[in-house]
Amino acid sequence: MRHASILAAVTALAMLSSLGCESTPLDPVEGPAGEALEPAAAQQPLDPALCALDRPGYTLDSQNAFFPLGVGSRWFLEGEEDGELLELRVKVMNRTRPVGGVLTRVIEEREWVDGELLEVSRNFFAEASDGTTCYFGEEVDIYEGGVIVSHEGEWRADEPGNQPGIFMPADPEPGMTYAMEGAPGIAEDEGRIIRSRPVEVPAGFFKKEDTVWVQESNPLEGGEGDVKVFGEGVGLLVDGPVELLEYFVVD
Numbered sequence: 359m360r361h362a363s364i365l366a367a368v369t370a371l372a373m374l375s376s377l378g379c380e381s382t383p384l385d386p387v388e389g390p391a392g393e394a395l396e397p398a399a400a401q402q403p404l405d406p407a408l409c410a411l412d413r414p415g416y417t418l419d420s421q422n423a424f425f426p427l428g429v430g431s432r433w434f435l436e437g438e439e440d441g442e443l444l445e446l447r448v449k450v451m452n453r454t455r456p457v458g459g460v461l462t463r464v465i466e467e468r469e470w471v472d473g474e475l476l477e478v479s480r481n482f483f484a485e486a487s488d489g490t491t492c493y494f495g496e497e498v499d500i501y502e503g504g505v506i507v508s509h510e511g512e513w514r515a516d517e518p519g520n521q522p523g524i525f526m527p528a529d530p531e532p533g534m535t536y537a538m539e540g541a542p543g544i545a546e547d548e549g550r551i552i553r554s555r556p557v558e559v560p561a562g563f564f565k566k567e568d569t570v571w572v573q574e575s576n577p578l579e580g581g582e583g584d585v586k587v588f589g590e591g592v593g594l595l596v597d598g599p600v601e602l603l604e605y606f607v608v609d
Contacts, residue, residue, distance in 0.1 A: 359467070359481050359496060359525075359539075359547075401550070404536040408490045409522040411458040411515060415487030418454065418463045424570050424588040425491040425526040426450070427463050427483060428608030433593060436560075437600035445470040446600050450608070455482050457494040458516030475501045482514075489528030493538060495520075496545075513541035526588070527551070530570045538574070547583075548575050557587055559601040564589045 407413070420427035427450060435446040446469050453464040462482035469477045478501070482494040495514035499506045515522040521540035532553050539545035550573045554566040568590040574583040584598030595602045 359479065359493070402531070402534050404524055404527060404534055406521060406524070406537055406540070408486060408488070409492035409524050411460060411522060413486060416460050416484040416492070417487070418461065418484060420485060421489045422485060422491050422526055422528065423590045424530065424593065425483075426591075426593050426607045427465075427485065427491075429463075430606070430608045431593070432606050433602060434604045435594065435597060435600035436603050437598075439599050442472050443470075444600050446597060448594065451480075455480075455494075457482050457514055457522075460484055460494060460522075462494045475504065477501065479512075483525065486528070490524060491526040493523040493525040495522075495541070511545055513539070513545045515540055517541070523547070524549070526570070543578070546577050548577065549573070550575070552585075557589075557595060559595050559603075561592075561595070561602040561605055564592075564595060569595070 418427060429450050429452045431450040433446075433448040435448075437444045446467065448465060448467050451464040451466050455462050455464055462484045465481045465483055467477075467479045467481065468475065478499045479496045481496040483491060484494065485491055494516075496512055498509050498512040500508035500510055513520060519542055523538040523540045524536040525538055527534055527536065530551050532551050534549075534551045536549050538547040538549045552571045552573050554569045554571050556566050557564050557569055570588045570590075572586045572588070574586060575581065576583050585596065586594065586598075587596035589595045589602075592602075592605060592607060
């Protein structure tokens with residue numbers, strides 16, 4: 359999962375506003391057409407046990423429409439920051455990885471900045487019996503000048519003190535909050551689903567009822583991070599500064 363912070367939240371909001379929305383996704387007062395956003399008091403923390411290692415019934419099949427797991431599915435996202443071209447390529451690999459007794463699907467992400475490879479991560483996902491997409495860790499290679507210089511941010515849910523994270527709830531609703539990663543001191547991203555609204559990216563236009571907007575935060579860094587937008591039947595549409603150009607989803 360992309361964990362290198364490429365863009366400050368305020369810049370991400372400006373980019374998302376340029377997609378045709380009059381208000382930003384973090385507007386604390388109202389959303390499109392004057393709709394009130396979910397108040398903080400309405401937050402619904404999800405139980406981490408939804409993705410416990412000992413929960414029965416995990417599958418590599420994908421029933422969650424907002425996070426496809428079909429082998430061969432791929433997404434190409436692109437954007438800019440400070441005049442630099444950012445590229446993100448995501449692919450569901452024909453590879454699996456056992457984590458704590460759970461067989462997980464490997465999803466690879468590759469990031470470039472101005473054509474130079476920055477990071478390759480191999481992320482481990484499986485779907486719980488209720489449709490919750492669970493995140494079991496990642497291997498990370500950080501590059502400089504074409505050479506791996508670090509593995510910062512990698513973790514596994516079966517290591518001492520760790521646990522899986524919730525990546526996409528089975529029935530996402532505004533106000534839901536959840537731990538996306540479960541490695542204290544290493545990877546602690548959290549998600550909060552905010553009010554959906556229409557979004558247009560180069561790959562197409564998506565109605566608000568067909569999107570899920572997730573505001574990320576990282577307690578290790580403090581403050582709010584990027585906003586991710588997911589489209590029903592498609593998957594990732596926006597990830598901070600980058601937006602979807604092309605995709606191919608396998609059922």
